[in-house]
Amino acid sequence: MQxxxxxxxxxxxxxxxxxxxxxxxxxxxxxxxxxxxxxxVSLRETMQPPSWSHWFGTDQFGRDVLSRVILATQVTxxxxxxxxxxxxxxxxxxGMISAYRGGIVDSICMRITDIMxxxxxxxxxxxxVVVAGPSENGVILALGLSQLPQFVRIARGVTLAAKEELxxxxxxxxxxxxxxxxxxxxxxNISTPVIVQATxxxxxxxxxxxxxxxxxLGVQPPTPEWGQMLNEAKEVLTSAPYLIIGPSVALFLFVLxxxxxxxxxxxxxxxxxxxxxxxSAPSTDPVIDQAxxxx
Numbered sequence: 001m002q003x004x005x006x007x008x009x010x011x012x013x014x015x016x017x018x019x020x021x022x023x024x025x026x027x028x029x030x031x032x033x034x035x036x037x038x039x040x041v042s043l044r045e046t047m048q049p050p051s052w053s054h055w056f057g058t059d060q061f062g063r064d065v066l067s068r069v070i071l072a073t074q075v076t077x078x079x080x081x082x083x084x085x086x087x088x089x090x091x092x093x094x095g096m097i098s099a100y101r102g103g104i105v106d107s108i109c110m111r112i113t114d115i116m117x118x119x120x121x122x123x124x125x126x127x128x129v130v131v132a133g134p135s136e137n138g139v140i141l142a143l144g145l146s147q148l149p150q151f152v153r154i155a156r157g158v159t160l161a162a163k164e165e166l167x168x169x170x171x172x173x174x175x176x177x178x179x180x181x182x183x184x185x186x187x188x189n190i191s192t193p194v195i196v197q198a199t200x201x202x203x204x205x206x207x208x209x210x211x212x213x214x215x216x217l218g219v220q221p222p223t224p225e226w227g228q229m230l231n232e233a234k235e236v237l238t239s240a241p242y243l244i245i246g247p248s249v250a251l252f253l254f255v256l257x258x259x260x261x262x263x264x265x266x267x268x269x270x271x272x273x274x275x276x277x278x279x280s281a282p283s284t285d286p287v288i289d290q291a292x293x294x295x
């Protein structure tokens with residue numbers, strides 16, 4: 001309840017949380033709410049401007065753009081959430097084990113993540129998707145691996161702080177093994193910065209999904225995706241500028257909403273971040289300090 005009160009206190013964040021929730025609902029129900037078949041080709045209705053029959057017009061194959069934007073919402077949301085899940089499931093345990101065990105395991109894990117962080121995210125994603133192949137699964141693998149170091153580092157940082165706490169020492173004294181300590185004692189106390197990082201990473205995944213599809217390395221036709229639709233629209237930008245409106249607005253709303261919701265969630269789950277002013281002393285909570293550094 002306290003979390004909800006803190007979250008809803010930010011009116012802008014609450015409004016865009018509703019927008020993001022609406023987009024997710026659209027993604028879940030896309031097959032049932034599209035006004036027309038997004039794959040149906042009609043050569044008699046090619047390049048029609050927006051009308052009551054086709055709110056966003058039709059493309060060069062006579063397909064309804066609104067229906068394709070709605071289905072693309074599902075495709076993009078599925079890829080972004082799957083990529084985050086992949087990065088969290090693989091990266092967080094690696095970071096926790098690395099921090100808790102220490103020694104050569106920690107050194108090797110950190111050197112690999114440091115090497116991966118040298119390269120831009122989109123460059124790493126392009127290389128991986130070229131190897132894995134341009135498809136939904138290839139994009140999920142590429143984006144998940146490209147953001148993997150971020151989750152390894154944040155999990156490692158908060159675990160280093162949490163393992164010095166008294167409750168961990170008590171669990172060790174009681175004879176608990178390291179697996180049980182990580183899962184039952186440390187993870188519940190470090191989950192907040194991980195959740196915040198995952199929320200803040202969502203718009204990055206959405207943008208990179210669109211970028212890969214725009215370059216022809218992501219979702220392949222005829223399956224619609226916002227970046228792919230923008231790439232197709234630029235070819236006829238002067239004669240049919242309306243084709244760019246649907247995917248642009250959807251991409252803008254999703255990224256803006258996810259960013260603002262992520263910021264609001266960060267403040268709601270870590271109230272000290274909001275109270276802290278620039279130039280003030282660091283927080284006494286190392287978990288919050290680590291979340292602020294990586295957020």
